[in-house]
Amino acid sequence: MKPSGIEWIGDVPEEWQLMKLKFTAKMMRGKFSHRPRNDARLYGGEYPFIQTGDVTKTEKYISTYSQTLNEWGYSVSKEFPCGTVVITISANIGDIAILNFNGCFPDSVVGFFSNSNINEYLFYLLKSMKNVFISESIEGTQLNLNVERLSSIKVALPEPMEQLAILDFIKTETATIDTLITKYQKQIELMQEYRTALISQAVTGKIDVRGWQPKTKEVVK
DNA sequence: TGGCTTCTGCCGACTATGCC
DNA sequence: GGCATAGTCGGCAGAAGCCA
Numbered sequence: 595m596k597p598s599g600i601e602w603i604g605d606v607p608e609e610w611q612l613m614k615l616k617f618t619a620k621m622m623r624g625k626f627s628h629r630p631r632n633d634a635r636l637y638g639g640e641y642p643f644i645q646t647g648d649v650t651k652t653e654k655y656i657s658t659y660s661q662t663l664n665e666w667g668y669s670v671s672k673e674f675p676c677g678t679v680v681i682t683i684s685a686n687i688g689d690i691a692i693l694n695f696n697g698c699f700p701d702s703v704v705g706f707f708s709n710s711n712i713n714e715y716l717f718y719l720l721k722s723m724k725n726v727f728i729s730e731s732i733e734g735t736q737l738n739l740n741v742e743r744l745s746s747i748k749v750a751l752p753e754p755m756e757q758l759a760i761l762d763f764i765k766t767e768t769a770t771i772d773t774l775i776t777k778y779q780k781q782i783e784l785m786q787e788y789r790t791a792l793i794s795q796a797v798t799g800k801i802d803v804r805g806w807q808p809k810t811k812e813v814v815k
Numbered sequence: 816t817g818g819c820t821t822c823t824g825c826c827g828a829c830t831a832t833g834c835c
Numbered sequence: 836g837g838c839a840t841a842g843t844c845g846g847c848a849g850a851a852g853c854c855a
Binding site: 700 | 841
Binding site for chain 1: 822823824825826827
């Protein structure tokens with residue numbers, strides 16, 4: 595292990611590379627240069643237009659969108675390719691998602707794109723850095739993270755083969771956790787139903803509580 | 816090369832929404 | 836209804852492009 599020199603990371607394996615975010619993949623900022631931005635003449639075409647809200651609502655892959663652009667709208671915006679990892683940099687800082695199709699973005703979103711498997715690894719990496727992004731943001735009426743600050747944030751990257759191994763680990767472990775969450779949620783629902791039924795039966799006289807005594811608690815030494 | 820125009824990105828402000 | 840937060844928009848400053 596070696597010290598990364600980055601406070602929030604601490605020590606990292608010797609072979610991991612430390613680099614600024616801008617060197618991990620091709621970095622692009624969205625745009626929407628037309629004013630006013632809500633000009634109806636630019637919308638309603640065939641090009642998906644994704645706002646920060648669409649990113650925020652997404653767990654991992656962006657597969658739906660609320661607006662589309664026509665040819666004119668497309669010409670004033672910026673299209674990110676399928677597979678781009680996107681991050682919101684205005685208002686709601688540091689929400690991450692992966693684009694599941696080619697789509698256009700406004701300037702409140704930045705994209706990272708690489709042809710290698712690094713896109714998915716980057717997704718998990720950036721996802722874990724939300725607090726870092728927030729702390730790097732400029733605080734005005736609301737938080738804003740500009741491209742210069744974002745691109746200068748340092749990260750530690752393993753070799754591509756190790757990235758794949760880490761991805762496998764994350765997928766396997768999170769699948770196990772998701773299964774457990776589903777199982778316990780079901781149990782919680784059943785307990786809530788039981789509680790409701792119990793209350794109902796008690797207050798309607800279906801249960802005879804005469805002679806009932808509260809359980810005595812064991813004294814913990 | 817300097818001045819004008821257009822474009823781009825940053826950031827503050829406004830609006831919508833949700834929660835208490 | 837009031838407040839907090841989220842989401843989007845508009846204005847402005849600086850950069851880039853264009854032309855004389």
